[in-house]
Amino acid sequence: MAFELITVPCLSDNYAFLMHNADDGTTLLVDVPEAAPILDIISAKGWDITHVLLTHHHPDHVQGLPDILANHHPIVIGAKADAHRLPDLDQPVSDGDHIAIGSAVGDVYDVSGHTIGHIAVHFAEQDIVFTADSLMALGCGRLFEGTAEQMWSSLSKLRALPDTTTVYSGHEYTLANARFAVTVDPDNPALQDRIARIEEARASGTPTVPSNLGEEKQTNPFLRPDDPKIREHLGMPSSTDAEVFGKIRSRKDNF
Ligand code: ZN
Ligand code: FE
Numbered sequence: 704m705a706f707e708l709i710t711v712p713c714l715s716d717n718y719a720f721l722m723h724n725a726d727d728g729t730t731l732l733v734d735v736p737e738a739a740p741i742l743d744i745i746s747a748k749g750w751d752i753t754h755v756l757l758t759h760h761h762p763d764h765v766q767g768l769p770d771i772l773a774n775h776h777p778i779v780i781g782a783k784a785d786a787h788r789l790p791d792l793d794q795p796v797s798d799g800d801h802i803a804i805g806s807a808v809g810d811v812y813d814v815s816g817h818t819i820g821h822i823a824v825h826f827a828e829q830d831i832v833f834t835a836d837s838l839m840a841l842g843c844g845r846l847f848e849g850t851a852e853q854m855w856s857s858l859s860k861l862r863a864l865p866d867t868t869t870v871y872s873g874h875e876y877t878l879a880n881a882r883f884a885v886t887v888d889p890d891n892p893a894l895q896d897r898i899a900r901i902e903e904a905r906a907s908g909t910p911t912v913p914s915n916l917g918e919e920k921q922t923n924p925f926l927r928p929d930d931p932k933i934r935e936h937l938g939m940p941s942s943t944d945a946e947v948f949g950k951i952r953s954r955k956d957n958f
Contacts, residue, residue: 705724705726706722706725707721707722707725708721708723708831708871708913710913711744712910713736713737713740716874716876717734717736717737717763717874718734718736718871718872718873718874718910718912719732719733719734719735719740719741719767720732720733720734720833721744721745721750722804722807722826722829722831723750724804724805724806724807726805726806728753728805729754729805730745730750730753730754731756731807732752732754732755732777733755733756733758733824733835734756734757734764734765734835734873735755735757735764735765735766735768735771736763736764736766737766737767737770738770739767739770741767741771742770742771742774752771752775752777753775753777753778753804753805755778755779756780756781756802756824757779757781757789757792758781758821758823758835758836759782759817759821759822759836760785760788760789760818761818764873768790769790779791779792779794780802781794781796781822782795782796782822783795783796784819785820798822799811802824807826807828807829808826809824809825809826810824810825811823811824812824812825812857812860812861814834814837814838814857814858814860814861816843816846816848816849816850816854816857816858817844817845817846817848817849817854819849821836821837821844821857823835823837823857825864825868830865830868831871832868832869832870832916833871834861834870834872835872835873836874837858837861838858838861838872838919838923838925839874839876839880840870840876840880840911840913840919840923841881841897841901841914841919841923841924842877842880842884842925843858843952844873845956851945851946851949851953852945852949854952855928855944855948855949859944861916862916862920862926865916866915866916866920867915868915868916869914869915870912870913870915870916871913872913872914874912875911875912877901877905877911877914878901878902878905878911881897881898881901882958883958884898884924885898887924887936887937888922888932888933889936890932891921891922893921893922894921897918897922924951925951925952928944928948928951933947933951934947937950937951
């Protein structure tokens with residue numbers, strides 16, 4: 704396997720990611736909450752940051768970029784629709800675009816909802832997707848700018864990816880997400896099983912990110928508004944999936 708993926712804990716609960724390809728020497732950095740922990744790994748590995756992907760405009764995903772640019776000269780990639788409020792982009796991208804990181808090809812998805820202009824990138828051959836604050840481990844991002852309909856349409860695109868996909872999301876919120884998930888999906892054995900593993904991981908300080916998309920489909924309530932038991936539990940048997948999603952999201956906001 705020529706690819707090395709590293710999860711970099713940043714700030715109090717953010718994650719940045721490094722995807723290094725030993726065959727062509729490229730290193731993709733996904734989001735920049737702060738530069739120091741990223742540069743520590745880069746210098747220990749002797750890598751050069753050749754590409755930076757910015758998933759959305761929030762400060763906790765972009766604010767470390769100037770300190771990266773002081774030492775590296777990457778191609779900075781981000782949403783064209785959000786270029787006015789992102790750092791200067793070398794490669795503005797839109798939904799459906801393909802980006803090349805050396806020999807690796809990523810498919811760009813607009814996943815608006817948390818913000819308008821949030822993007823996710825799926826690398827089909829590597830079986831990974833970078834989702835930041837759209838789809839998260841057992842959760843999804845808060846709707847700061849978009850509507851429930853928009854976020855549900857965004858999550859539906861991600862839900863259509865293969866079960867084997869590894870999901871790299873932006874925060875360590877999983878334990879809090881787990882406490883909420885059981886309140887809307889109390890009789891799901893796969894969820895109970897996952898929560899036990901999450902508690903074990905967090906007790907030993909192990910990240911719960913990345914996660915597996917197949918397991919998200921079985922356990923993440925934000926991917927399951929069409930589940931009959933969740934609908935019954937919420938008293939919404941004949942609502943649309945987007946309406947049920949919106950109800951789950953607003954319950955989480957008030958949890
Ligand atoms: Zn955010
Ligand atoms: Fe964030």
